[in-house]
Amino acid sequence: MSKQVPRDAYRAIEDIVGPDNVSDDPALLDSYSFQWLAELVRPNRSHYMPRPWAVVLPGSTEEVAAVTKVCNKYDIKVKPISTGWYHWAAPMKDDEPTVQFDLRRMDRILEIDEKNMYAVVEPYVICAQLQAEVMKRGLNLNIIGAGCSTSIVASACAYFGGGPSSYYMGNNSDNLLGQEWVTPAGDIIRTGSLSSGCGWFCGEGPGPSPRGVTRGGLGSRGGLGTYTKCAIKLSPWQGPPVLEPKGPPPGYRLPIPDNFRVYTIGAPDWDAWANCYYQIYDNGIGYIFHRQFNLAGADLAPAMWLTYIDPNKTLNDVETLAKDSEIKKITEEARISFQFVMQGNSIDDIQLQDKILDEILRQTGCYKVKRFCEPDMAEFTNMYMQRLGHKHCNFIWVGGYMGSWMQPGTPDFVKNYVPVAIDGFYRDQKGHKLVECGGDAMMGCGSTIGGGGFFGLEQFVSYDPNDNDSIDACVKHMEDAITDTTANGIPPGKELLYLQIGWTDEKIWDAFAKMPQQFVLNFQRKIKEAFDPNSLGDRNYPWLPEGYAQRSKAAGSSSQQKREPKRKLASK
């Protein structure tokens, strides 16, 4: 770290939070800089992002604000995390002293308003905790795709917030009601109805509504101050007040109540899959809609999950099972499939939904995948989808996973990019440096934005983080995916978002300067100037320097013709 911070700054922070709640011990700091995906973007395939200058555990909003003011005084960046995951959760640059806020001491559920169907939580309340509490009151919350180990505040205030139950409950970006925000300047701002003293019920007012300022579509991901509380909208739950799973780990099974159905639906082709989704959505049936099990790859998923639910088996058994003729049949049956959970408000209701589903299946040529609908797998599916407590099976093959693609849109849009993604992934597996699970390891949730059917599929690329050749192969796949998307007129997916974490500011701004709708990035610069005058936040909150696009255009006009547009992003 090139820049030295006066010791007075550390002592000032100690005075605020107490000596037990701040540390600059190198090994302790490394436990924060070590982050998932770092090896894909850092020099020498290092697993470490830049080391924080100090880690601080604030216990209250006031402490967050006070420490943030100290950081302003001493020119120290701030980077908050709640449960703390992703390479972008860490400090972004080696030469910028950064205080990493670890918000784990702020872990209270402050309020559950049963009548108005919302809860108010602090940043270290995870989805599983809140779900366990609100289910006792006949309510539920949308758990994001990353699973129930995630912070509600993080997904609602600072990231996208989509998940398998978004189909019924909406994304958490939509479900965000009031929020409490400590700006990078150290001011405490309360949004929407909260700011007018009317409580937490609405993110848009009465009162000022800077919700769109702080989060936008993707959220600021820790780049624009610290969210210390939020209210989240809840949804109806007609299941038992307490989930009582059965069996030994890891494949816990959750009995299916009479007013629920849990299916794995297969489709003969992607057209049928899209039609099935539209019809399900149009008919308003279902509770959870997710293509979950395919994370293991369409070639191996049945063998993997049928191994997983047997407590005596290990991954060695997948190799054997995958060769079994019966499993091969199931593999083909489940190749284009998704998991679908229906909740009935009554027995009559669930029976009606069942009839509607059967008719949809008849009309579209889709079907229930028989083996996956048998009690053992169905109960496991029920547990998996209701709580999302197995989401880190994303890493089950070897500990490294990177999601490419995931461009959201209508099912028709998605079905058109799926073949490109599949072909590209088959191609990139041929070097044997990625897990060879088939070209289709695409997973994603049915979702709603603005009341419309919505989807996105993410290609699950499994690589070995303990093998540099495998890491290289993953990076190559990311670059290839960008090339494939560009060549096919499809916007880049998550792989670009991930790679950009390793880029310089100039490289990112060059890319931004060529994007459509630059007014958003210019607007966000003004937001940053207003709320982050000393630039304590990092570039996870994206913006474009004033006049940058114009200067870039002028400078690049002469060399533009030398470049190959289709390869440009990939070469970066």
Add this chain to the structure above:
Amino acid sequence: MALEDFRADAMRCTRCAYCKWIPFDLMKSARFAKGCPSMEAGKFHSYSAGGRLVTALSLMDGRSTVTERVKDSVFKCTLCGQCDVSCKICRYDMEPLEAMRELRATLVKDGHTLPQLEPVIKSLRNEFNMVKKPAERRGDWASELKVKNLTTEKAEYVFHAGCRYSFDGDLAHITRAWVAVLQKAGIDFGILGKREKCCAGRAYDMGYRDEFDAESQHVLKAWKKAGVKTVITPCAECFQTFSRKYTAKSGSDIKVVHTVQFVKELIDAGKLKLTRPVHLRVTYHDPCHLGRQGEPYIPWNGKEKKIFGQAVCYEPPKPKYNGAFGVYEPPRNILKSIPGVEFVEMERSRESSWCCGAGGGSHEAYPEFSQATANERLEEAQSTGADAIVSACGWCERNFIDSANSRGRKIKVLDIVELVSQAL
């Protein structure tokens, strides 16, 4: 094994933080959702299993050195293994508990010890126990009992009381009660009296491998001399040490059973009849070493291999220790078979049990942390409305008794044999 052998585990850790919680599927409330006592005390990520893997990596790579903070984060942990269970919900290629043990052993080997542990280790070396008592007094608990001494007599089974039950006066009635129960069932057993020695499992967990090796040889020699084929112990920690650590280290083929397993078989065989009602609402605390760490040992000497290009498995297949097959049913079945007993589960039970706080050297090195951990468990037990928390390990019971007394809790702390004795 060496710390370097766990490098791949560290490199493949995804910082998902599952290790900080009980398995999510099992969460029934926000209040009792957390799984890691160490994280509750230390708060920083480096106090979790995932954090310790990074600490190990950072030290191995010379990015950092051993500081007082590092020692604190490495040793302030009960090694209860909850993290191991939760990690393995989604992973087959991680051994966080073993990695943490290895990290401790490496620090101890390099001279980075805790001064608080030195008197305990000295006691082990000189007096063959972990409770700083004279070796001569080890068999005092049985002085007034008519029980065979296997240094001079022969018997089918040896009853190994363990350090805590041998020396702790508050628990002596439990040790004697087990003897009475076995005698009532007509079991041919004996003890080694003052020749009994510490299993050294706690020393192993504290990182003192040389001491473990030496002590385990003493124990095995004493058993061999006495012609022992089967060991019965009421101590969960001794049970796990004998059945897992001894077998792994020395290939010991001596059969080891915990008293709850043995007594359950006696009940099933009709040799013990629980007929007298005991009107009590009770909950059961799974000792870590009997529950999730009490799975049968399976010998394995293999290596990693890759399938499907990069997926990791092992040749031959590696045994899976994830808490699925610990000793959970026997104690519960005993309690449920006692007339009048109303049995209630705590939210965190079986593989997701919250630790008593006594393990891994915490009782000796960090009494405040140890007691806070016990208090959390008593809080959970009380939330069930139970009159008593029942367990099957002297270390758990000692910690619970101290915590209950210091905070004036009304909940009783009982060993399972106390209820069995009343019901006979």
